[in-house]
Amino acid sequence: MKPDIRNLTRTELETALTGLGEKPSHAAAVFLAVHRKGAADLAALPGLPERVCRALSPAFLLAPLPLPExxxxxxxxxxxxxxxxxxxxxxxxxxxxxxxxxxxxxxxxxxxxxxxxxxxxxxxxxxxxxxxxxxxxxxxxxxxxxxxxxxxxxxxxxxxxxxxxxxxxxxxxxxxxxxxxxxxxxxxxxxxxxxxxxxxxxxxxxxxxxxxxxxxxxxxxxxxxxxxxxxxxxxxxxxxxxxxxxxxxxxxxxxxxxxxxxxxxxxxxxxxxxxxxxxxxxxxxxxxxxxxxxxxxxxxxxxxxxxxxxxxxxxxxxxxxxxxxxxxxxxxxxx
Ligand code: SF4
Known part of the structure; x- marks a missing residue:
């Protein structure tokens, strides 16, 4: 199973982006989209080039945040x-x-x-x-x-x-x-x-x-x-x-x-x-x-x-x- 991107710190995300051939500096925008803007789709993160989203999607999961029962x-x-x-x-x-x-x-x-x-x-x-x-x-x-x-x-x-x-x-x-x-x-x-x-x-x-x-x-x-x-x-x-x-x-x-x-x-x-x-x-x-x-x-x-x-x-x-x-x-x- 793919790891949930929400579990990654910004430093870990930077390393992951480098591993995917992308600039580590994109980690800031990914963080903003996931943790502040409540993005729900990794393939279409607001504020990020399509190419970066395409690189992230096969590697990570963006599971919806669990809600209280x-x-x-x-x-x-x-x-x-x-x-x-x-x-x-x-x-x-x-x-x-x-x-x-x-x-x-x-x-x-x-x-x-x-x-x-x-x-x-x-x-x-x-x-x-x-x-x-x-x-x-x-x-x-x-x-x-x-x-x-x-x-x-x-x-x-x-x-x-x-x-x-x-x-x-x-x-x-x-x-x-x-x-x-x-x-x-x-x-x-x-x-x-x-x-x-x-x-x-x-x-x-x-x-x-x-x-x-x-x-x-x-x-x-x-x-x-x-x-x-x-x-x-x-x-x-x-x-x-x-x-x-x-x-x-x-x-x-x-x-x-x-x-x-x-x-x-x-x-x-x-x-x-x-x-x-x-x-x-x-x-x-x-x-x-x-x-x-x-x-x-x-x-x-x-x-x-x-x-x-x-x-x-x-x-x-x-x-x-x-x-x-x-x-x-x-x-x-x-x-
Ligand atoms: S007080 Fe309760 S929650 Fe805290 S360490 Fe002890 S057993 Fe664990």
């Missing part, structure tokens, strides 16, 4: 879309309208292999990683629903750093000046702590922002909630993050889901503050939403926040959205 709207305006990609691989994306901006949350994989015990996606296991075109399809669907998007987060289904090659390509395609030109600095990639990719990102030319899911500061507890702790222990993850921040002069976001009575004790806040105190960061606190429905704030949420702030840690309490349609953090399971 279902759209749900939450009471708070959050929209969740379910895609069923090739091979019956489900994946969901979410549009989160806030007061002054709209955020799209995209999936990088159908299911997830990481097995975090609190996460509905983790319970599915991994079906497969998504292609760049499938990630772009989610972006386009979110853009169509929202009209405009201000930031993108890779915090949907899957561990983006276990599909880094394709996520990275999707980032390059979406941010390309001849494509959607969406700023990389407005994209956040969230990981449970895949150290080799954090290290790779440290030296990469990509400008995306990094978010790391702490889960629990105590290592035994973290291992129970996020089995990836056994492969990539938090202490080593934080060492990689420290280097990332120092070398890139960047700030990292830590995500911390508060499980009542599990990781929200004063001792947990103190340990967390000790672990991240020397890292330029912001800790996003997220009240836990069980897979079955909204969780909501416990009295400890605000106390925990205050304990971190008093320990000198910049902390933000995330207002969870879309819990009534299972679109909140940890709830995506293509139900």
């Amino acid at each position: 279902r759209l749900q709207t939450s009471r708070d305006g959050t929209k969740k879309m379910l895609f069923r990609f090739e091979g019956n691989a489900p994946a969901e994306c979410v549009v989160l309208p806030a007061k002054d901006r709209v955020i799209a949350c995209l999936s990088s994989q159908s299911g997830c292999a990481c097995g975090c015990t609190f996460c509905a996606t983790g319970a599915l296991g991994l079906k497969r990683s998504l292609t760049p075109a499938e990630i772009i399809a989610q972006f386009e669907a979110c853009l169509k629903e929202a009209g405009t998007l201000n930031s993108l987060v890779f915090m949907g289904m899957g561990e983006p750093f276990l599909n880094w090659e394709n996520v990275q390509k999707a980032v390059r395609i979406l941010s390309d000046s001849r494509g959607r030109h969406f700023p990389q600095a407005k994209m956040t990639v969230s990981t449970v702590g895949i150290i080799p990719v954090i290290e790779e990102l440290t030296y990469s030319d990509l400008r995306v922002r990094l978010a790391v899911s702490v889960v629990a500061a105590d290592e035994e507890q973290r291992a129970r909630l996020a089995p990836m702790e056994k492969t990539y222990p938090l202490k080593r993850v934080l060492a990689a993050v420290r280097d990332y921040c120092r070398i890139r002069k960047a700030l990292v976001m830590f995500e911390y889901i508060l499980f009542p009575g599990v990781n929200d004790r004063p001792s947990d806040a103190a340990l967390l503050a000790r672990l991240v105190g020397d890292i330029p960061c912001r800790v996003n606190l997220i009240p836990y939403n069980p897979p079955g429905g909204p969780g909501g704030e416990t009295p400890r949420v605000k106390e925990f926040q205050l304990e971190l702030i008093n320990a000198g840690v910049r902390t933000y309490l995330r207002v969870e959205r879309g819990a009534d349609i299972a679109a909140a953090c940890g709830q995506l399971a293509s139900q």
Whole structure:
């Protein structure tokens, strides 16, 4: 089967055009036609000489972008879309309208292999990683629903750093000046702590922002909630993050889901503050939403926040959205 041209970055397209005996500079016009103008026929791309289209058509496919199978709207305006990609691989994306901006949350994989015990996606296991075109399809669907998007987060289904090659390509395609030109600095990639990719990102030319899911500061507890702790222990993850921040002069976001009575004790806040105190960061606190429905704030949420702030840690309490349609953090399971 011919490769889908939507999966190619501009650099890859330039190489392909050279291989076909055409000028690599045509890649810009191809990108514009495919990713911005929504061209549907590779044999008649607007703005390109017929000869170039004739060279591309036998080599590539321009498949229509997959459309969502279902759209749900939450009471708070959050929209969740379910895609069923090739091979019956489900994946969901979410549009989160806030007061002054709209955020799209995209999936990088159908299911997830990481097995975090609190996460509905983790319970599915991994079906497969998504292609760049499938990630772009989610972006386009979110853009169509929202009209405009201000930031993108890779915090949907899957561990983006276990599909880094394709996520990275999707980032390059979406941010390309001849494509959607969406700023990389407005994209956040969230990981449970895949150290080799954090290290790779440290030296990469990509400008995306990094978010790391702490889960629990105590290592035994973290291992129970996020089995990836056994492969990539938090202490080593934080060492990689420290280097990332120092070398890139960047700030990292830590995500911390508060499980009542599990990781929200004063001792947990103190340990967390000790672990991240020397890292330029912001800790996003997220009240836990069980897979079955909204969780909501416990009295400890605000106390925990205050304990971190008093320990000198910049902390933000995330207002969870879309819990009534299972679109909140940890709830995506293509139900
Ligand atoms: S929390 Fe993230 S890394 Fe863990 S199972 Fe869910 S999707 Fe995978």
